[in-house]
Amino acid sequence: xxxxxxxxxxxxxxxxxxxxxxxxxxxxxxxxxxxxxxxxxxxxxxxxxxxxxxxxxxxxxxxxxxxxxxxxxxxxxxxxxxxxxxxxxxxxxxxxxxxxxxxxxxxxxxxxxxxxxxxxxxxxxxxxxxxxxxxxxxxxxxxxxxxxxxxxxxxxxxxxxxxxxxxxxxxxxxxxxxxxxxxxxxxxxxxxxxxxxxxxxxxxxxxxxxxxxxxxxxxxxxxxxxxxxxxxxx
Amino acid sequence: xxxxxxxxxxxxxxxxxxxxxxxxxxxxxxxxxxxxxxxxxxxxxxxxxxxxxxxxxxxxxxxxxxxxxxxxxxxxxxxxxxxxxxxxxxxxxxxxxxxxxxxxxxxxxxxxxxxxxxxxxxxxxxxxxxxxxxxxxxxxxxxxxxxxxxxxxxxxxxxxxxxxxxxxxxxxxxxxxxxxxxxxxxxxxxxxxxxxxxxxxxxxxxxxxxxxxxxxxxxxxxxxxxxxxxxxxxxxxxxxxxxxxxxxxxxxxxxxxxxxxxxxxxxxxxxxxxxxxxxxxxxxxxxxxxxxxxxxxxxxxxxxxxxxxxxxxxxxxxxxxxxxxxxxxxxxxxxxxxxxxxxxxxxxxxxxxxxxxxxxxxxxxxxxxxxxxxxxxxxxxxxxxxxxxxxxxxxxxxxxxxxxxxxxxxxxxxxxx
Numbered sequence: 001x002x003x004x005x006x007x008x009x010x011x012x013x014x015x016x017x018x019x020x021x022x023x024x025x026x027x028x029x030x031x032x033x034x035x036x037x038x039x040x041x042x043x044x045x046x047x048x049x050x051x052x053x054x055x056x057x058x059x060x061x062x063x064x065x066x067x068x069x070x071x072x073x074x075x076x077x078x079x080x081x082x083x084x085x086x087x088x089x090x091x092x093x094x095x096x097x098x099x100x101x102x103x104x105x106x107x108x109x110x111x112x113x114x115x116x117x118x119x120x121x122x123x124x125x126x127x128x129x130x131x132x133x134x135x136x137x138x139x140x141x142x143x144x145x146x147x148x149x150x151x152x153x154x155x156x157x158x159x160x161x162x163x164x165x166x167x168x169x170x171x172x173x174x175x176x177x178x179x180x181x182x183x184x185x186x187x188x189x190x191x192x193x194x195x196x197x198x199x200x201x202x203x204x205x206x207x208x209x210x211x212x213x214x215x216x217x218x219x220x221x222x223x224x225x226x227x228x229x230x231x232x233x234x
Numbered sequence: 235x236x237x238x239x240x241x242x243x244x245x246x247x248x249x250x251x252x253x254x255x256x257x258x259x260x261x262x263x264x265x266x267x268x269x270x271x272x273x274x275x276x277x278x279x280x281x282x283x284x285x286x287x288x289x290x291x292x293x294x295x296x297x298x299x300x301x302x303x304x305x306x307x308x309x310x311x312x313x314x315x316x317x318x319x320x321x322x323x324x325x326x327x328x329x330x331x332x333x334x335x336x337x338x339x340x341x342x343x344x345x346x347x348x349x350x351x352x353x354x355x356x357x358x359x360x361x362x363x364x365x366x367x368x369x370x371x372x373x374x375x376x377x378x379x380x381x382x383x384x385x386x387x388x389x390x391x392x393x394x395x396x397x398x399x400x401x402x403x404x405x406x407x408x409x410x411x412x413x414x415x416x417x418x419x420x421x422x423x424x425x426x427x428x429x430x431x432x433x434x435x436x437x438x439x440x441x442x443x444x445x446x447x448x449x450x451x452x453x454x455x456x457x458x459x460x461x462x463x464x465x466x467x468x469x470x471x472x473x474x475x476x477x478x479x480x481x482x483x484x485x486x487x488x489x490x491x492x493x494x495x496x497x498x499x500x501x502x503x504x505x506x507x508x509x510x511x512x513x514x515x516x517x518x519x520x521x522x523x524x525x526x527x528x529x530x531x532x533x534x535x536x537x538x539x540x541x542x543x544x545x546x547x548x549x550x551x552x553x554x555x556x557x558x559x560x561x562x563x564x565x566x567x568x569x570x571x572x573x574x575x576x577x578x579x580x581x582x583x584x585x586x587x588x589x590x591x592x593x594x595x596x597x598x599x600x601x602x603x604x605x606x607x608x609x610x611x612x613x614x615x616x617x618x619x620x621x622x623x624x625x626x627x628x629x630x631x632x633x634x635x636x637x638x639x640x641x642x643x644x645x646x647x648x649x650x651x
Contacts, residue, residue: 140542140593147538148477148599150531155538232389232468 023102030098037094045087052079124173131169135162167191247313248286254344255283256368259315259337261290261353261415272352273310275361276368283372286344288315288337334443338424347372349424353415354381355467366461366510367418377456378447379418382410382513383466387613387621388521390468392479394625395605396577397487403632403639404491404498405452408506409460413444413483416463426450445486453497459508480602481595488584499640504633523614528607529566533559535600542597546583551575558604568608570631576601577632578639586646 052058061078073081100111139162146154174184258276260269269289276285289312315336334351341349348371356363370376383390393411401412419427427443427450451458491498535543536559543552554572561567576598583594613624 137590140590143538144477144542144593144596144599147534148531148596149474150527150534152534154534158538232391232471 026102029101030095033094033098033101034091037091037097040094041087041090044090045083048086049079049083052082057082120177124176127173127176128169131165131172135165135169138162138165247311248340248343251286251311251344253284253346254286254311255347256285256350256372257288257337257341257344257346257348258285258350258352258364258368259288259290259333259340261333261351262355263290264352264355269312271361272364273312275365277310278365279369279372281372282309283347285310286340286346287312288340289313290315290333331444338419338427338443341421341424342428346421347374348418348420350379350418351414351416354463356383356464363416363461363463366463367416370459370461370510371418371420374420375457376418376459376508377420377423378451378458379510380409380411380458380460380507381414381416381466382460382462382509384464384514385410385621385625386465387616388523388610389466391606391609392483392602395573395602395609395628396484399625399629399632400487400577401448402504402629403636404501405448405494406501406504407448407452407458408504408629409448409458411460412448415444417447418461419447420456423447423450423454423456426454426456442486442489445490449490449494449497452501453494457508459510461510462513464514476602477596477599480598481592484580484595484598485584485591488581491581492585495643499643504629521614523607523610525566525607525611525614526563528603528610529563532600532604532607535597535604539597539600542589542593543601545588546594546597547576547579551579555601563611566604566608566611568605570628571635573605573628574631574635575638578635578642581639582642582646585643 057079058077074084096111096114100108139158142161143154143158146157151157168188171184171188175181256276258272260272264272269287273287276287279285287310315333333353337349337351348368350364350368350371352364352367367379367381370379385394390411393413397413398410402408427446448458450456536555540552540556543555547555551572554569558566558568580594580598583589584591588594609624613620616624
């Protein structure tokens with residue numbers, strides 16, 4: 001009886017140690033992959049940081065109208081953001097390589113699904129970047145145009161335009177990432193429909209008299225400016 | 235220079251002419267009698283030169299049956315020239331600028347000695363002043379004849395506040411109206427314009443051509459003069475298009491500045507150009523300007539556009555502008571030194587592409603209206619002859635501020651006061 005227990009314990013220990021022994025190379029491979037990826041990330045990050053600094057990347061980014069990127073960056077430096085992102089990407093790649101070394105079905109399918117999701121993430125980042133650029137451009141155009149038309153609520157219009165574009169961009173990015181697609185579409189439809197309906201009500205009913213007076217005043221003022229203004233610019 | 239800019243009907247008629255000595259393009263809305271007077275005056279030139287007159291029929295409304303066509307002969311050809319509205323750009327100056335290109339294109343085709351463009355309605359008979367613009371070209375004594383008009387205090391403000399003093403400061407030529415609109419150009423000068431255009435130096439639009447004139451005269455060692463043409467009838471201003479005007483006009487000027495930087499940085503002082511006839515002072519007119527609205531535009535700009543101006547102007551200028559915005563309208567005054575630094579900083583930002591160039595130039599509008607308010611408040615009750623002194627003071631401020639521009643232009647990062 002005791003012999004049988006001893007044999008069973010021995011067999012289970014052997015199986016456990018054997019299974020553990022088969023995992024050790026995978027763990028070591030993961031550690032080595034992480035170590036190498038950290039080293040590589042540090043080197044590449046440093047090279048990228050120096051390269052971008054020499055190119056005055058931070059100044060260029062603000063010149064391109066992407067100053068909001070600086071607000072999201074560590075120490076307000078897009079250079080640090082870009083170099084940090086690249087370093088993180090290298091570390092994640094090293095981690096995935098290490099995980100794949102376990103050679104098990106589960107880790108392989110995990111790696112496959114993560115790799116398959118990467119294009120969506122890249123696409124969403126591109127959509128966000130382009131959206132931020134467009135939002136900045138459009139809001140500046142609206143701000144300058146409204147100020148030049150002497151509209152007292154120019155800033156409000158500009159901020160509203162920027163957020164409208166940004167909300168649209170974020171919704172597009174979320175759809176691209178396949179996160180709560182149905183909710184995003186529904187929320188968006190309600191939001192836009194609501195805004196248009198509210199504007200229609202405000203202009204059509206609530207502000208009817210105000211809008212009429214304002215338009216009449218503007219028409220009179222414009223006609224007066226054209227005829228009576230003694231200033232000749234050109 | 236694009237051949238497409240010449241209307242097809244005119245091309246056919248020009249094709250029947252072998253050569254000419256002078257091309258005169260009439261863009262202004264002149265009556266047929268006015269055009270006939272111009273043709274008669276052109277016929278009086280000694281040596282019987284061959285002259286081609288391009289007349290914008292759409293502007294003159296001469297399609298009506300009762301109009302009398304000026305007589306033509308072997309020395310003068312009058313070619314009707316219709317600016318197609320659909321081919322004209324939508325900008326305020328679009329059709330006029332296309333007409334400059336057409337005139338120069340025709341001039342190049344016919345190998346003329348000079349081109350003249352008449353774009354203004356003047357209060358004196360046009361026959362007198364067309365000769366003043368064209369004679370020096372036929373005598374080959376001058377390459378660029380710029381117009382000089384009787385100055386009224388509230389007319390040509392964009393030219394008075396920026397174009398003329400900036401041109402004087404940069405290129406050292408004291409020309410009242412460096413960009414016309416009425417002007418005479420010699421063969422040598424328009425050949426340079428055409429060469430520059432082929433090399434992609436001057437760009438394609440008429441405004442680029444006008445902005446390139448004075449730089450080409452200075453850098454090409456050509457002769458410039460100005461002819462006094464009397465009082466000009468200015469088109470009425472629409473305040474809603476001021477930002478478009480600024481963008482359309484200052485863009486090419488700043489581009490020309492960038493292309494000719496080596497040339498204007500060598501120029502230290504300015505000198506008067508030869509004036510072909512004596513100017514007479516403009517009659518005094520009492521006009522009231524709505525200064526409140528202009529100051530309100532300036533204050534609105536200070537309130538909402540500081541984020542954009544902060545990218546362009548140094549902190550010292552921004553601080554001064556903020557102080558100005560708090561002044562009561564009765565004390566509102568933009569010092570010339572500040573205005574000059576603002577223009578130079580905008581020129582630099584245009585070169586460095588600090589922000590989108592169209593945004594940059596349009597964002598100048600409240601500052602420009604602020605300058606107009608300050609100038610109008612100063613001169614509202616002044617005599618007409620005070621205008622000359624006031625604008626001379628502004629021009630001197632531009633010249634005195636030039637070292638600031640040169641320093642910032644050469645070292646935009648190191649020199650940032």
